[in-house]
Amino acid sequence: MILPVLALVLLTVAAGCGKSQSSTPSASDSAASASPASWTEEPKMTIDKAKTYQAVFETSKGSFTVDLFAKDAPITVNNFVFLANQHFYDGVTFHRILETYMIQTGDPTGTGAGGPGYTIEDELNNGHSYEPGILAMANTGDPHTGGSQFFICTGDDSKGLNQPEYAKYSIFGKVSDGMDAVKAIAATPVTTGASGEPSRPTETVTIKSITIKTGS
Template sequence: MQKPLNRWMLMLIMVLSTVLILSACGDKNATEEQPKPTPESNAGTEQQSKSWKEAPAMAIDKNKKYTAKVSTSKGDFTIELFAKDAPITVNNFVFLAKEGFYNGITFHRIIETFMVQTGDPEGTGAGGPGYTIQDELGGPHKYEEGTVAMAKTTAPNSAGSQFFIGTGADIDSLNSMPNYPIFGKVSDGMDVVKKIAATPTELDDFGREKSKPMEAVTINTITITEE
């Protein structure tokens, strides 16, 4: 599972000096791996059947402008993609979006003061596209509200399809440990992202954090525009 670490998790790691196992896609956090939970009801969907043996070949032009319109069950929002600063990551996202990989996938991890995470066809935080991509770190962007970054484990180059969007002040805690490749920012419709973040949650299946949505919030489609 992959996911970004929240402030409480970071403090616990320092106190115990052990590796915390976090939940979420691409782990939605400074993610670390954990046993795979039983796939949820969407485990047999068409989206999950989309899998590749290797990352897509470079097909974007990093000198062009790319945006992604994300249509969800709670409304639409637009992401400005940082093709010049994170070409490998953006190329991967564009490829998956055009393949319809994200259609029907849920936001499986939600922490209103931190982030919302999606991109896992299993809906458990353990799924992906069948491959991983190279990390693109050290860019000019910071983790803040609206920032879009890949979820992954703490292992290098472990991101695949899961990503998260910063939704609250706690996202700033990741700036002290910038392990999640930033590849975009919400440019329009942040109110919709906030609406997603306000979805009621309960403890996850491992009892670690209150982040499991109590209602399904789904990506309908992602439409890529190139200029």
């Protein structure tokens, strides 16, 4: 009985990540800024693929650090660094939580339907696999539809995303310190949201800030 149930849950998680920016929000799901910043095109490439980049997250449930994969996912990392440096993520909520799979954030409207006003190209098959601690872009389920939303894998069940039919989310980093804070966010109680998925947090969990650190 375990395998069929697990397969069903995997499908739900994968499909949910794919629809994160296109699902219809309800008023009760919104924790929004009235007029979030937006741009008409993706940022110009400014990162150096030969350098190392880290993102230090300060959240309402603790801090953690992510090593960004600039060499393997330069477009996605460049986009994330741009948005973080613009303080786009400051105050943004973790709007979708599935404890054994992932926590999702990056939507300034808090509804699961928001973004930065543009989309970026996918960077799939870049040598990394989905596992706890992995940072990956959310999208609409169609190619090249990532923007600002991303998720962090939180449990071994996230490895199911490595199946070819689900591996459609650009991996661009991994938690290198503070996984306990990520786990604390993942343990936030949830209720059923507008989509019928039990993933809407019953308490507000926010990103206070993201600081980008660059090394040689």
